[in-house]
Amino acid sequence: MMEFLERYRDIVDDWPAFLHFSRKPLKSGVWVNLLKTEQRVCERLLQEAGIDFEPLRWCRFGYRVSDPGAVVSSWFFLVGLCHVQDVISLVPVILLDPQPGESVLDLCAAPGNKTSFAAMLMKNSGRIVANDMDTHRLGTAMHLCARLGVVTAVFTKYNGASYPYSGMIGDAGFDRILVDAPCSGEGTTRKNPSGPGWCDKDFSLRMSRLQKALLERAVRLCKPGGRIVYSTCTYAPEENEEVVDHVLRVFDGLISVIDADLPGLVCSEGIDSWEGRSFDRQVRKCLRIWPHQNDTGGFFVAVLEKSGDREYPRGSEKDPALVRWKKDEVCSWMSFLEKRFEIDTTAFDAYQFYRGNKKRVHVIKAEKLGIPGFPVPLGIGMPFLKDQGAVPKLTTAASMYFGAMIRKNAVDLSREQLGAYFRREEVTLTKEQISLCDGRGYVLVRHRGVPCGLAMLKSRGSEIWYLESLFPAGWAKAYGQLN
Incomplete structure (x- = not known):
């Protein structure tokens, strides 16, 4: 069943252990979304839910969990306080080390796990361009980033191997x-015990051609002194060291492989020869992560630094084709938000608003880095509100992320009531629960002080008050029954 792995016997440090762990079921991981909560709060929620967790030695935001299904069906996952992800796939982003205020390109971004983790590490400051060729998977990335509260991402659909220079941000390319x-x-x-059915050397050689083109393009789009991280979840040297060796030769002296190390993460160095071919000795600085070393999936990571520059066209300074709203044009619905929720709307001076379609306005953190003019983004920032009704309606993502600013017309629900709200059932309220409300209309739903979405407050007569849930049916359905 694992015959396709035999070709790697001579480069694995412990073959019996490697085979043993390759057959073991894989434990999932969770990382804390510091854009919405604190680490101690998330740990307490996991404990209260009866979910065993073990901190990762090499990622202070991450944990292994005993029951990922219980996490995914929990209320705190649904509102974006944490995210479930294979722990080893966090490594490339940690080694990328994106900093607040920087420009970052995720060239093959879908389904958005690494994009959202990078945005969290950047504290929602700077700009991330999340690019992919698959429209459906890019939609998944946009939804994920919205749920997790990412307001710095721009989503583009383009062939990463020919991503245009007009898509660059800043004067000289991307920082990372x-x-x-x-x-x-x-x-x-470990997730697919039968192994990928297409695995063979010929397939790896075909993939290698695409990977070389992607990495070449990344070097050209990176600014001098910038960092590039190349990663795969495969073992084939044709897709790993050979790809890195290729760009080292093409960009002779322009880039170099730098030492990569994560304290607590056990790994092996890259190999500098394979089946009669010799590679640049710099590839020994690459990381090979075998399943038995950390009880994870297999991974390969190379960290590259661009030390020089060549003349390439600069990125477009123009706004994208999406219509940007000027400040005086947003006053009408800002006034409504201020009156209905007592939001200090001056906080939105740090944001820009774009018309995504006829019904929806998007919000993104205003940055001097700007937004690519081409390729035209499929999505910008976070869906903010719909303004085609009698009054503006905040989206679920926006009400969860900006909900901490709301001081009026908010309702705190019990655990049982919250479950009914997520199931889109009617929720009857007590008089105490509507103490912050001044009448029928949109209200923020909270649980334990955490913003969870929007609802319509209604009444039957003057005594019976209830909520009509506006929680998106697709959100609850996508993540399973509330636990």
């Missing part, structure tokens, strides 16, 4: 670029 490349996926056997 992640190339988590499509690959043969040999390191995922």
Whole structure:
């Protein structure tokens, strides 16, 4: 069943252990979303839910969990306080080390796990361009980033191997670029014990051509002194060291492989020869992560630094084709938000608003880095509100992220009531629960002080008050029954 792995016997440090762990079911991981909560709060919620967790030695925001299904069906996952992800796939983003205020390109971003984790590390400051070729998976990335409260991302659909210079941000390219490349996926056997059915050397060679083109493009789009991380979840040297060796030769002296180390993470160095071919010795600084070393899936990571520059066209300074709203044009619905929720709308001076379609306005953190003019973004920032009704309606994502600013017309629900709200059932309220409300209309739903979405407050007569849930049916359905 694991015959396709035999070709790696000579480069694995402990073959019996490697085979043993390659067959073991994989434990999932969770990382805390510091854009919405604190680490101690998330730990307490996991404990209260009866979910065993173990801190990762090499990622202070991450944990292994005993029951990922219980996490995914929990209320705190649903509102974006944490996210479930294979722990080893956090490594490329940690080594990318994106900083607040920087420009970052995630060249093969879907389904958005690494994009959202990078945005969290950047504290929602700077700009991330999340690019992919798959429209459906890019939609998944946009939804994920909205749920997790990311307001700095721009989503583009383009062939990463020819991503245009007009898509660059800043004067000289991106500060950091992640190339988590499509690959043969040999390191995922713990999730798929039969292994990828297409795995063979010929397939790896075909993938290698695409990977080389992607990494070449990343080098050209990166600014001098910038960092590029190349990663795969496969073992084939054709898709790993050979790809890195290729760009070292093409960009002779322009880039170098730098030492990469995560305290607590056990790994092996890259190999500098394979099946009669020799590679640049710099590839020994790459990381090979075998399943038995950390009880994870298999992974390969290379950290590159661009030390020089060549003349390339600069990025477009123009706003994208999406219509940007000027400040005086947003006054009408800002006035409504201020009156209905007592929001200090001056806080939105740090944001820009774009018309995504006829019904919806998007919000993004205003940054001097700007937004690519081309390729035209499929999505900008976070869906903010719909303004085609009698009064503006905040989106669920916006009400969860900006909900802490709301001081009026908010309702705190019990655990049982929250479950009914997520199931889109009617929720009857006590008089105490409507103490912050001044009549029928939109209200913020909270649980334990955490913003959870929007509802319509209604009444039957003057005594019976209830909520009509506005929680999106697709959100609850996508993540399972509330636990």
